[in-house]
Amino acid sequence: MEYFYREGRQRYGVLMEGKHPVGGQWNFDKDNRKPPKGKLNTPQPIWFEPDALTQQVIEQVKSSHYSSYGAVEPFRWGVTRTQALQVLDHFIQTCLPTFGPYQDAMVTGETTMWHAMLSPYLNLGLLHPLEVVQAAEQAYFDRQLDLSSVEGFIRQVLGWREYMHGLYTYVADDYPTRNWFQHTQPLPNFFWDANQTEMNCLHQTLKQVESMAYAHHIQRLMILSNFALISGISPQEIEHWFHAAFIDAYDWVMQTNVIGMGQFADGGILASKPYAASANYVNKMSDYCKACRYSPTARTGEKACPFNFFYWDFLDRHRQKLSNQGRMSFILKNLDKMPDTELAEIRQQAREWHSQNC
Secondary structure, eight states, X not given: OHHHHHHHHHHHTTTEETTEEGGGOSOOGGGSOXXXXXXXXXXXXXXXXXXXXXHHXXXXXXTSXXXXXXXXXXXXXXXXXXXXXXXXXXXXXXXXXXXXXXXXXXXXXBSSTTOOOOHHHHHHTSSOHHHHHHHHHXXXXXXXXXXXXXXXXXXXXIIIIHHHHHHHHHSOTTGGGOOTTOOOBOOOGGGTOGGGOOOHHHHHHHHHHHHHSOOOHHIIIIIIIHHHHHTTBOHHHHHHXXXXXXTTOOHHHHIIIIIIIITOTTSSSSOSSOOOOXXXXXXXXXXXXXXXXXXXXXXXXXXXXXXXXXXXXXXXXXXXXHTTSGGGHHHHHHHHTSOHHHHHHHHHHHHHHHXXXX
């Protein structure tokens, strides 16, 4: 993706000084990973009241069986080109200047943070990707904005989004059925009802999806997809849920992001390693663990966070396959240091969780 992104920058002349990137480097991702510390002064998103036609559709949905999941109202998303442009302008003026540092952070009660909320409008065709990229670039030059924030946002659109769309057209027709790890666990019921889980990170994220059909990219990848991956849930079941639950869902979006990036079910066509992590990542990048009944440091026992015992159980179950993934060698060495008795307890706890929750 990095080389694809650089070629796109050069082709369209985005953040370029001749043949060289503005700022002397292509990627400022290392500056955009701050954990949420202290009081964050987050901007308010721009929402809209439904017009007559939208209200008519809402009433139709409420009277059908499709209203069995999530909250139909309030529906505050834009539905027109004019409204989409207002959302874009709001992001450029209000959120983009400080978008970068906390774009990976997760905070209780903060559903949008500094995120653009543009994906539904882009995927519907109400906005063109290049006009979004150029608006961000123009703001950088006009207002001398922080380069790491602007470059980080442009990379999400010109880089990641377009790379995913291109990959979708490239892969074989059987891509949606890929299951490299042969995961077959059913989707837990709490994905359809957040009140059924005591894991606060999942509860907070799933409640948000129920209310607004949206969660930002780290909630999707490192909470929802990560949990599905390490607990062995069928990649097709979790992809179908994403497709049903999110307002920006399309085949090309969810198949590449969930089957490929989130579940590594394609065996490495898209990513160079599985995006698997323990509770340590969730604890570092969010405040969710503070109000959770589970401990982010416990791997076994009553207080053990499922992210922990599932993470180590995942590494153990797939040790042979993962040993061929070069970036996993260091992590697998840590697994080798674990006492046999603890590993046996981790395996048992993982099995018991599935018998109680699936």
